Amino acid sequence: MTAHPFLDGTVKPLFIDGQWRPARSGDSFESIDPSTGHVLTRVARGDAADIDDAVAAARRAFDSEWQSWKPFDRQALMLDVAAAIDRRFEDLARLESMDMGAPLARTLSFRRWIQQTFRYYAAQALSIRGDVLSNSAPGDYLSYSLKLPLGVVGAIIPWNGPLITQLWSICPVLATGCTLVLKPAEEAPLSTLMMAEILHEAGVPKGVINVVPGPGPTAGAALAAHRDVDKIAFTGSTLTGRKIIEASATNMKRVAVELGGKSPDIVFADADLELAARGAAMACFNNSGQVCYAGTRLFVERSIYADFVEKVAEVGRSLKVGPSLDPQTQLGPLASSMQLEKVTGYFDIARADGARIVSGGERLGGDLADGFFVSPTVLADVDNSMRVAREEIFGPVIAAIPFDSEAEVVAMANDTTYGLGSGIWTQNLGRAHRVARSLRAGMTWTNCYAVTDPGVTMTGARQSGYGVKGGPWHLDEYLLNKTVWMNIAGE
Template sequence: MNAPFDYAHPFLTGDVKKLFIGGEWVDASSGETFDCIDPSRGLAAIKVSRGGPEDIDRAVAAARAAFEGEWSKWTPFDRQALMLKAAEAIDRRFEDLARLETIDMGAPLARTGLFRRWIQQTFRYYASQAMNTRGDIFSNSVPGNFMAYSHKAPVGVVGAIIPWNGPMITQLWSICPTLATGCTLVLKPAEEAPLSTLMMAEILHEAGVPAGVINVVPGPGPTAGAALAGHMDVNKINFTGSTVTGRKIIEASASNMKRVAVELGGKSPDIVFADADLDAAATGAAMACFTNTGQVCFAGTRLFVERSIYDDFVERVAEVGRKLKVGPALSEESQLGPLASQAQLDRVTSYFQVAREDGARLVTGGEPLDIGGGFFVPPTVYAGVTNDMRIAREEIFGPVLAAIPFDTEEEALALANDTIYGLGGGVWSRDVGRVHRVAHAIRTGMVWTNCYGVTDPAVTFIGTRQSGYGVKGGPYAVDEFLAAKTVWMNLA
């Protein structure tokens, strides 16, 4: 039966949510639509126009026209003022936006409600960066009667392809630097969760973002996404998703040698030493994996525990998982919601069988939950895992934790680094020297010590190895949306 919650939402009116191109709501060229499924019930929330290559062409043309038109005349001060106005507009409608994200992709209100401050931080940080772009003068570095200087200008039309596991946040990594630098954007959200991105476009347009600066085209990755990645008139691609798809994005970008930033998969290590604050570490390690029902790119899904505390600590982590309330995303009591789709439920539960076949020992969870027809699984912990098991090597993207014992610091590092990925990692210890040694030795783009998963838009967010390349967050991210030009002057 359906959960007894009010699923009415002001954005879920009408028969179909359309594409947003050139400041207007338009149908897909094909006329096709798809059902946007509420994962808490397994039922359609609304139909959405299914964008395809022709729609990508329309959106890129609108973005190019805006980039070369009036938008190019906006000063950094004007863009900053617009971003601050947009931040206020989003804040006024935040509850609607958060509730829509909850219905759309299943993150519980307890999670989406926390994003208010983060969204404001992101818009206001990048608004500050709009006034902080500068080049360099090389007058003392060049010969004779010459001077040279560098000038930074917006790179042009940006294409962004974002995943379904948190679009309300991930879209901002592209929207905010686009507005700050004077670029324009074509944004393709995942079919599983396009609604908060469409609503964001509506809010920004009403706040005064000119037509064509932000365009949103939901559609399938193999058609709409591929068309955007390979488009000859797109100057930069931002992609967040799987490593397999990321390789295809990089290959497609060769069409015109466009810039690419890709944030890809992860199988992040979380290392707990016996001298850690074990109460804090148990909660931290559990939530490093279980947050957002495990649908986090940098989730700490490989838990390495010093052998002398292994059995006790794994049970502590499992107990944290058992106490988490899993339920319909609109319930204020729910701490974890459903997985985002039936396909993701099938994928995650398939690994329960894989774990059994490989000989891992189930500590808690390991079976789907029957809650109102939705796509629910409990926090799941496996012990007796070795680093060569599939649950320790492959990204599951669900609340499945693989606990692996170690004896020495050197062994922990060897195991932690034995992966193709390099996005996140964690270290828990009271020994400051050890914390520094291990943090520096883990081959990942980000490491948390005695905490896990803290982020801020003013701080660099980056991966390495097959977790991707390119920067999100911090001032370096702004540079990725700017193109440097050198100017030589003859002073004779």
């Protein structure tokens, strides 16, 4: 086992009301290194009783002096937190790689993005404002709006990138004056627990940020249904998202859900094919395919289909798959044995449905046999009706589908229940704009893929969810827009 200062050999406790504490049940679970299959540590297993404690702590903090903090004070706190994270960033990135399997080169690259995110939302803290609203009511009335913190927020984040996804709740909570109960996934809770430690040591008041790892059916369900939670933010599968939405009806809490995807990535014959081949490959293979908006359905114009698919496969073959802490690794393992079983199961499904495996299509053995590794995979001769083209695999598996015309590919791209990401590769400016407008997805990249920035909105459509992350409208989801009427008549 590789040593890490956060892993001291003890069970990692829950973080509630500014204190570390065991689960009420006394139960814990193993955190597994997916590169080796070995146990990293044990983590306290939170359940409904612990969620109750965390929500109560968040409510007390919301009703306390936290509400007296001015926007300048919250901004200053966020900048202090950003500096504290930066001082311990290498350890934080390394812990994320050990816990969920992302290559260290990838997690270390998040340093700038995390600093951007905290600083962007710190600036937003000073920009919250209401409006004076014109009215035509008989008499003499002043009407205006105030934007006030919504209250207690519950956030449930996935295992495929907690170092990043936790910030989509932590930062708007700190910027607006809300409080937070955060439930990380059992598969990768460690970077979120370490983040709680950093936030607390940087001066975030007790109860403002609480972290309760635990199973979705118990801890997650309790958080989603809790009557004293004012908003729930969920990132994960569409099936679980539906359950979250149903549970939110207990008190009509606000809900934002980012769910699954089966995103189309479209390559026209006039594209820069070298750029497109690398871009299309990494649109899926990045993070070993464990990205909700990954470009997993690759549509290629028929005149270039065979050659281009081979180019993409060659990119996959050239990538170094290996342990997450190896500095040369470009693709790490899948995050869990369960995910490994799911992804490799699709190789047999693809063969049975008539798809051809151009590259990959196997679990990796040898020195990697103990970990959860699969090779980057390209499937050809895929029809848009096949299961590998319909279902979210969440692994490094590209389904390549030929097309003949712009109208045909738009129709096929939109023939899905999802609507998260999409990509277009072409040098025809008019076509790029037409297709981008026609794709039923919350995000479209042209001649690039998966470029993100905290100041630019991310959103989904259809069964990929609703609500926004990032950009100028994100804070509105954490604010109550309150209207005030004043009779200002002289008599």
